[in-house]
Amino acid sequence: MKETFAKRIISVLMTVAVVIALFYLYLPPQINIIESMNETVGKDRVDVLCVGSSHVFSGINPKQMFDDKGIAAYDLAIGSQAPWQSYYYIREACRFQKPKLIVFDTYMVGASNADSYQDYQTVNNLLDCPLSLNKISAVLASKADSKLNILLRFPYIYDKYENFYRLTTDKFYGIKDYNFGYSRNDIIEVYNDVEDVSEVSEVLPIDPKNEKYLRLIIEFCQKNGIDIVLTHTPWPCITRETQMRFNRVAEIADEYHIQFLDGCKHSKEIGMDYTTDSCGDGGHLNYSGVTKYTSWLEENLDSRYYFQDRREDAEYEVYLQE
Numbered sequence: 001m002k003e004t005f006a007k008r009i010i011s012v013l014m015t016v017a018v019v020i021a022l023f024y025l026y027l028p029p030q031i032n033i034i035e036s037m038n039e040t041v042g043k044d045r046v047d048v049l050c051v052g053s054s055h056v057f058s059g060i061n062p063k064q065m066f067d068d069k070g071i072a073a074y075d076l077a078i079g080s081q082a083p084w085q086s087y088y089y090i091r092e093a094c095r096f097q098k099p100k101l102i103v104f105d106t107y108m109v110g111a112s113n114a115d116s117y118q119d120y121q122t123v124n125n126l127l128d129c130p131l132s133l134n135k136i137s138a139v140l141a142s143k144a145d146s147k148l149n150i151l152l153r154f155p156y157i158y159d160k161y162e163n164f165y166r167l168t169t170d171k172f173y174g175i176k177d178y179n180f181g182y183s184r185n186d187i188i189e190v191y192n193d194v195e196d197v198s199e200v201s202e203v204l205p206i207d208p209k210n211e212k213y214l215r216l217i218i219e220f221c222q223k224n225g226i227d228i229v230l231t232h233t234p235w236p237c238i239t240r241e242t243q244m245r246f247n248r249v250a251e252i253a254d255e256y257h258i259q260f261l262d263g264c265k266h267s268k269e270i271g272m273d274y275t276t277d278s279c280g281d282g283g284h285l286n287y288s289g290v291t292k293y294t295s296w297l298e299e300n301l302d303s304r305y306y307f308q309d310r311r312e313d314a315e316y317e318v319y320l321q322e
Contacts, residue, residue, distance in 0.1 A: 030128040030153075034089070035174030037074050037181070038096050041318055046097045047307055048073035050181070051090055052105030052231075053081045058284040059105070059233035061294045062180035066319040069298050070309030073103075075181025080121040083109050083213035088138035090217060092129070094224065101227040101305055102217075103297075106260075109214050110232070110246040113207035119145040126150055141213075178321040186287050189280025191236035197243035198265050203251065204244035211252070218256050227258075227305060234263035234293060235283035236274040261300055263293055270296045 037046065048071055050060050056077035065071040076093055078085075090102060122142040127150055129135040139147045206214075221228040230253050232246050246262060253260035263270060270292050277289030285293060301307075310316040 031173060031175055032128045032130060033076060033078065033174075033181070034093055034096065034129075036177050037076060037093070037174065039174035040176045040178070040180065041072070041074060042315070043096045044098050045316070046072055046074045046099050047310070048101045048103060048301070049090070049093060049097060049099040050075045050077065050103040050105070051081075051086050051093075052077050053108045054079040054284060055107040055233040055235065056103075056105045057181055057183045058185060058279075059290055059293060060103070060297065061182045061184075061290050063178075063182065063319065064291065064294045065298050066310065066316075068295070069302050069307065070311040071298060071301070071307045072310045072316055072319065073180065077105075077181060078125045080117070081108060081125050082112075082114075082117055082121070082142060083210050083217070084141040085122075085125045085138050087213045087217050087220070088134040088141075090220065092132060092134040094226075099226060100307065101229060101301070102221055103229050103231055103301075104217055105231045105233055106214065106246065106249050107233060107235075109210045110206055110249050111242055112210070114143070114209040117143045119143065123150060127153060176318075178318070180319070182290075184287050184290075185279040185281075185284065187279040188276060188286060188288075189278050190276075191274035191278055191283075194236045194274045195239055197238055197240060198268065200240050200243040200247065200265075202244045203247045204241065206245050206248050211248075214249070214252060218252075218258065222256070229301065230258065230260040231297065232260070232262045232264055233285070234267045234270060234272050234289070235285070236278050237283040238264045259300075259304065261297065263296070266296070 048062075048065070050056050050062070050073060054077065057075045060073075060075055062073035062075055065073045076089060081089070086104065086108075122139070122144040126135060126139055126142065129138070131151065136151065139150050144150055218228055230249060232249070243264060246264065250260045250262065272289060272292060277285060277292065279286035310319070
């Protein structure tokens with residue numbers, strides 16, 4: 001009797017395994033941003049890895065950093081990327097790259113809280129990641145309607161049915177991105193009466209989960225001999241209260257003896273003009289604003305860190321692509 005029961009269990013498990021395997025084989029391939037980075041520049045090529053939310057891919061231009069200073073940078077960013085997702089992205093990226101510096105933008109640390117994240121944000125950030133311990137950990141740390149569905153992937157196929165004819169085990173790939181993760185926007189949205197937060201000195205606490213993962217990111221970098229700089233890309237919708245939370249980020253940076261480049265506090269020094277430098281959409285910068293901020297950022301980095309000038313290095317010719 002026990003033998004018969006065991007055979008039935010094995011039969012059921014084998015059937016489930018076959019069904020899952022068939023689902024997987026017919027899943028449409030997914031583009032992964034880490035694979036795209038490696039496909040574009042090659043492994044062990046990124047000297048400065050810029051990580052975070054849309055304030056990274058719409059705020060920092062790696063091509064400009066290369067043209068100006070010869071810095072081999074890349075934006076590894078997805079919209080609304082939670083700090084815990086950034087943490088595991090950094091861990092995963094460092095399996096393939098050996099960055100000398102990580103620039104971590106703290107917008108999602110200071111301007112959001114753990115309870116505000118939605119399922120679609122987790123899906124956007126993690127669905128296209130190949131299955132790994134880092135992905136599993138990131139999914140488990142995230143808010144999602146079904147964490148298992150994100151890990152299995154096949155419940156999330158959306159409008160990709162046309163790819164079902166493609167039977168393949170190559171599920172994750174990258175496409176070459178000659179903008180190096182940056183997304184250019186030339187729209188101009190005029191913002192008037194932008195609040196001046198340069199003199200805000202009061203401090204408010206940040207979300208405990210955000211702080212936990214901010215510290216983990218810093219400690220991971222320091223443990224692995226990677227320099228880290230915290231940033232806060234300037235945006236016109238900043239308020240005094242929100243700036244008080246970024247002042248807490250500044251305190252944490254001081255605690256770890258690392259640099260915090262707060263673009264909102266230094267917007268005048270950067271030369272930001274929000275009648276010309278923002279594309280709207282919640283305060284993202286347009287190309288004009290990005291050019292100013294990237295110049296300010298690269299000057300600050302160049303004055304403090306040594307980066308090999310890659311402009312004459314044949315292995316970095318990809319940065320010369322137009």
